Amino acid sequence: MRKIVVFLTVILVLLMAGCIGDQKSKSYNDKGLELYNQGNYVDSISEYNLALLENPKSAEIWVNKGNSLLKLGIYGESTECFNKALLIDSENSEAFNGLGTILSKTGNYQKALEMYDKSLNIDSENSKAWNNKGITLTNMQRHSEAIECFDRSISINAKNSDFWYNKGEAQFKLGKYQESIDSYDKALLIDEKMETALLGKGNSYLKLQNYESAIECFNTAETINPKSEYPPYYKANAYRDTENFEDGLKYYDEALEINPSNTDVLINKGICLDNMKNYSGAISIFDSAAQINPKDVQIWILKGNSYVGLKDYEASISCYKKALEIEPENENAKENIDIIEKII
Incomplete structure (x- = not known):
């Protein structure tokens, strides 16, 4: 009888220890999720590590840690976490979703789609997996299929703003x-x-030539994030497209004050100057853009076009040839060289 009592006591102690460990693990995991939702990914990982010390067999915690590492761009360790989750639970939809996202972010789109399909075969109601599959299809220029995925994610959770935004991007x-x-x-x-x-x-309003509504959107965006170069940049494009070049230049400069290395802004400022027939000014801006991204074919073609404006045909041909060194089959550069050679 005494042996039975001792045995039952040991079992009870072990069960209580397990319950305490589970409670600690849950507490750390919950804190990690809270930090993750606040965008504090580094500290969330610390909490998940504490949770895993208490419960290393939790697939959920391994997935959560993997998601935080994924947000930090630490793809190798993130992959390890998702794989550990799958060793514990081979039917974990979120782990396959995480692996798909890593593959997509590293440009392995076809493999990413395979992971998302595995995730969705396990849980067809995984709205994040549908959304991520849509993003990957968008990156593959398969926009109609992407919209179908976004529609599926929205049908599951219509209150997620990212799902609607991603659908809008594909439609655009x-x-x-x-x-x-x-x-x-x-x-x-x-x-x-x-x-x-x-x-x-x-x-979208710009494409519809509704410039007033476009500028209104950009102004509102600027009040939300005044440290972003994009509201003034897009506003500059609107003014340039309506041939209000002076205001266009003002907002390009405003964008470049925020981020002098944004080649898109530099290129469009150069186009604006070229439209104003300030060819030397345009060439100077294209030179700045080329210093940042010398492999951008568009920069060399635009610079060549500005040299044509100055009637410096040798310099223009040199620019077009530089474009062909980067992209030998570029038809625009080839055609421009043919035209210039006929002129001279």
């Missing part, structure tokens, strides 16, 4: 500008301070 790339505005508006109903949705909406 298909040239469905009014439809994209509708999607951006849905995102903004959920999160009225979503800067990316305001910028996307503004650019």
Whole structure:
């Protein structure tokens, strides 16, 4: 009888220790999730590590740690976490979703799609996996298929602003500008301070040549994030497109004060100067852009065009040839050389 009592006591102690360990693990994991949702990924990992000390067999905690590492761009360790989760639970939809996201971010799109499909075969209601699959398809220029995925994610969770925004981006790339505005508006109903949705909406209005509405969107975005170069940059494009070049230059300069290394802003400022027939000024700006990204074919072609404006045909041909060194089959550069050679 005494042996039975001792045995039961030992079992009870072990069970109590396990419960205490589980409680500690849950507490650390919950704290990690809280920090993750606040964007504090480094500290969230510390909490997940404490949780794993208490419960190393939790697939959920390994996935959560993997997600934090993924946000920090530490893909190798993140992959290890997702794989450890799958060793514990081979049917973990979130682990496959995480692996798919790593593959997508590193440009391995086809393998990423395979991971998302595995995730969705396990849990067809995983809205994040549908969304991430849509992002990957967008990166592959398969925009119609991407929209189908975003629609699936929205049907599961219509209150996620990112899902609506991503759908708007795919619609924009298909040239469905009014439809994209509708999607951006849905995102903004959920999160009225979503800067990316305001910028996307503004650019859709630009494509529809509704410049007043576009500038209104960019102004609102600027109040939300005055440290971003994109609101003044896109505003500058709107003024340039309406041939208000002086205001265009003002806002390009404002954008470059925030980020002098943004080659897109430099290129468009150069185009603006070229449109004003300030060819020397345009060439100077294209030179600045080429110092940052010398492999950008567009910069060399635009610089060549500005030299044509100065009637410096030898310099223009030199620029077009530089473009062909980077991209030997570039038809624009070839055609421009043929035209110049006929002139001289």
